[in-house]
Amino acid sequence: MNINDHNSVRVTFILLAFNQEAFIEEACLSALSQTYENIEFIFSDDKSSDRTFELMQSTVNESRAADRPVQVRQNPENIGLIEHINLLCEIATGELIVVAAGDDISIPSRTEQLVDAYLKSDRKANSIHSSVIMVDETGKELGLLEPRIIKNKMDLIDISLSTQLLIGATHAWTKNMFEKFGPIKEKGSYEDLVIAFRSALLGPISYVNAPLVYYRVGSGMSAYKKLPKNFAGAVNTRLKTAHIVAAVYGQRLRDARKIGRTDVAQLETALIQTKIKTAIYSGQYADAIKLLNWQPAVLASFIKTMGIIFFTKIRFLITNET
Template identity: 25%
Template sequence: MPNPKVSVVMPCYNHEDYVEKAILSVLNQSYKNIELIVIDDGSKDGSPKLIEALANQYGFKFIVQENQGVCKTLNRAIQEFSSGEYIAVLASDDYWDSNKIEKQVACLSTLDTSEFCYTQAVEFDSESGRELRVFPKKLMVGNVLNKIFVRQHVPAGSIMFSRKLFDKLNGFDERLKEEDWDFVIRAAAETEFSAIKEPLFFYRSHALNTMKSRPRRQIFHDKAKILSKNYSLVSPHIWLFSVILHFFYDHMLSILKR
């Protein structure tokens, strides 16, 4: 298909200050065959009113629901409201470069063996706008399962994948907190990865980021669930190395932050 439709799914929860920039970064993409689906997941601030006004102005799909969490929201948006051949996910406090989707569609269209594409990302400070880092420095392509299992190197807001892959994986696992890493691991077991060495995704660092507000012990516990669940996908020595590495990394971070 020369001009495939891309469904962009954006869950929102209490991001009144950021969601408009996120939405406009999708609507201003150079690639035009895009459908945007925004789901407000029970926000308590002014997000629903703001998004509704933008939806009326620009004509994208907007759904309001009681709070269900990220995983259920993503699955519902993709399964019930989207129709694109490709799917991309963007958090409502982040945003994209205007050429992101066009470059990813071009990349996937030339690779018969890949149904998953990601890009580099820029992490920036929300208050000052200062660039904190560009990541990952080294991009993994092809068969990346072992590397992905040992360490998550894929910025979640940069990924684009085929609907065929999403259906094959039965979507995001609603039992887990680290749903993006689990999804990426399972995707890597099914398809080769492609990547664009260019920061096309902008990750906002602020106090309300989920990863920043959760205790390190809880993060490791959630990671351990994913490693245990996906044990059969890799060799025993890769699994053991990953467990040790994650425990050491999270334990050292907790010590440094005391």
């Protein structure tokens, strides 16, 4: 591969930020330190209530590394992650879109290595990703984290049903893939779970076997949450998860149908099962019964979820924490 081939891939590097003033300067500088040449930067803030946007602007203005196109922008109102992703993918002009979060750190060669992997796939891979080094809020390294999709060697059916695929903080995808499927409609979904599946529908997903990102845990989307201490809290936690999974499955089914793929029929059953869970956790038992189609898998899911509700209630009654 010669240097001209390498730099023929136009890249848009997107930095997404929201209320990350403690980490945004380091995230911006790591983005601007990218060694890849044919690149544009879009630093976008989703109407933070802290100084994130101000610090983003000042970091770019003061950095000598900002000698390539850099757009620093802020949404006029908070629109949420999925709408933010949809908007920025429309704005991006690159063939390949590399995404970073406002509390993570990309190593200087991250984009270069992602492009290399993309070219090695003959531009057939629509998603490229890597492992990460986890760090805490102080920057202390906590170890290597590898994506589930690599460790479990998933096929398309596995991917269609999984809620743990690649690590979103490392993700890059093609502009063409987003144009083919259009914006993500399910606002309650997670973009990495949707886009990785879209990519798998179209062809291979490429993996760079090296940590290209220092991934912040304990803040943002990765923040650990306290376990609920009462019945209502425990059920509400399960309800929130069911809502997310239902949104992911719904979007995946929509995307598969859009390009005429019929080899992921299990998704329809999985979506019904998840909607039943959502109805039960919401206390709408009549709605859950209406969703039953008497398939063994669906019926088993109904019985299992009712059992979870029953035994969770018993557990908290025993501990007097209702």
